[in-house]
Amino acid sequence: MENIQRRFVLNFLAYAALRDAPVIQLSQLAGIDLSALQEQQDYAISNQQLSHLWKEAAALTSDNLFGLHFGESLQLSALGIVGEIIRSSETVGEAVTQAAALAHLMTGLFRLHVSDDKSRFTVSFHPLTDHPERFEFRQTLELFMVFVVHEIDGLLLKKIRPLAVQLPYRIDNAVEYARVFRCEVEKSTDTYALVFDAHYWNEPLLTANYEIQRTLLQRVTQQGNVHGNSLKDRIHQYLLTNAYLGIRSLGEIALNFNISPRTLQRKLKEEGISYQDVADDVRKSLALHYLEDGAYPVKTISYMLGYNEISAFTRAFKRWTGKTPVNYQKN
Template sequence: MENMRRRFVLNLIAYAALRDVPAIQLCRLAGIDLPALQGTGDYIINNQQLNNLWREASTLADDTMFGLHFGESLQLSALGIVGEIIRTSKTVGEAVEQAAALSHLLTDLFRVIVERKESHFIIRFLPLTERTDMFVFRQTIELFMVFVVHELDGLLLRKVKPEAVQLPYRVEQEAEYTRVFRCNIEKSTDDYALVFDNRYWSESLLSANYEIQRTLLQKVAAHNSTEGDSLREKIHQYLLTNAYLGIRSLSEIAANFNVSPRTLQRKLKEEGINYQDVADEVRKSLAIHYLEEGGYAVKTISYMLGYNELSAFTRAFKRWTGKTPVSYQKN
């Protein structure tokens, strides 16, 4: 469990850094030894340090929905955790059941069970401990609920929409919860649950595409730019880390960074660039990486980069490099 917790904490710190939170300051306030955490030894994060980390990250980022937004950004990081499940499961149902059985490796705050009904299946998050710190509990459980929704995207390589999301409290910024979860939030008596249509249950996993996702992981690791100070660099890293189902829109990025689209564009303009330029930088970088490293079909690469038509990808790539994707790949 400590290994998984260490990985989780590192991901949280990296995401906070993208949100302009200084990693050194965050760890100092949380009582965490950052060099020891990043080292090769068995540095243990206790519950109090983890609770402190949640609180300080949310405060420094000025975001009461920090857990919600962190969960939205965990898509690629999740591949490292569920990679074995992807390789050993044939269907979404099998993967969901295996993931639920392993949930204790990630948290001791709740357990996950899966219930199959006639028309839908429900993933329930059942609290295990007394919730003495409701703020931290809520941040954590919302993170994992969002994480599940977005990880299903990775299993099927398309955006999955729940039928319902049930929480035992009313959310203040309902529009943002609806955007992240892709459906309306239902207030329940005491349930934390995700409800999905049964049509997803028996769908075959696109495990053949796991290799192209691994290629993306390698690209992200090589980039390693979370320490960049500029907003341009932070957005570039975020787009890169969440790029296996296309490039996020300006409004989606702004919402995750907890600012308005106009504010985000203004800050980028101050750095001499606009959002579309950053997005194209990421698309170009990934397109070249996929063509050089993977031997993947050009049509697959086009889809992974979010292009609806192969012709649109071909025109863009020729504008970037002077060559078509096919000719570039052959050379």
């Protein structure tokens, strides 16, 4: 079986690089041999190394909510186990239940339990440590909680809002937690849980045809291998590799990079480009990929790219290519 922890750490370091953290220094501070990690499939990461990795990443990025933001950024294929869940699931309920059963392959800090009734279903996280107050536990927990919320987005191709998010500890930035989770966090006695409306439970997965989605993600990732470290290149790469969640707004991107929207606009202007230009370039690349594959109707592609109306997508695509999406797909 694939080394899931190794894949997790590689994605961790990739996200840290997007946040301007020096990856070589971060690896050294965590006691991780970066070359061995990249080359050896069986490279083992200890709990102590993971603990140092969390602390140093938060320090180097000046972001004590690093886990929360990392969870928001993880793409569908980032943890190899997700593909196996999608292959054998037809509904959200099946996918979430299988993910909970396989969570032990990704972390030994907690186990997941899924329960459902007529009005709601709950994903609860049960600590397996005597020290749930430790920094690395909270960071890992918040990462996986956010990942669950945003992965259901990717499975359904719509933004969902939990009914409740429950944590037994005080949070310092309630506004940011509410933004990422899309609802206010409730202070509980001893519960770590996500609560969703029951109507999501039996929703069919848009990505049930996993092979098609996997191929598209591979092509998009290859297309996104931009050589360069400019802010434009990093945003372009981020938008492409997280494309299944739709094109993020300027405000969302700024928050993910831990800078203000005004600063992001100013930095891009210094590079001679605007955020709208970067986003449109990504939309064009994705539109061509999706239309050429032929797996999705134009209406779905339009929604995937963030257009509320097909007419708006049609106008944009005609501006890019001189053809309508329908004509391009037919040809």
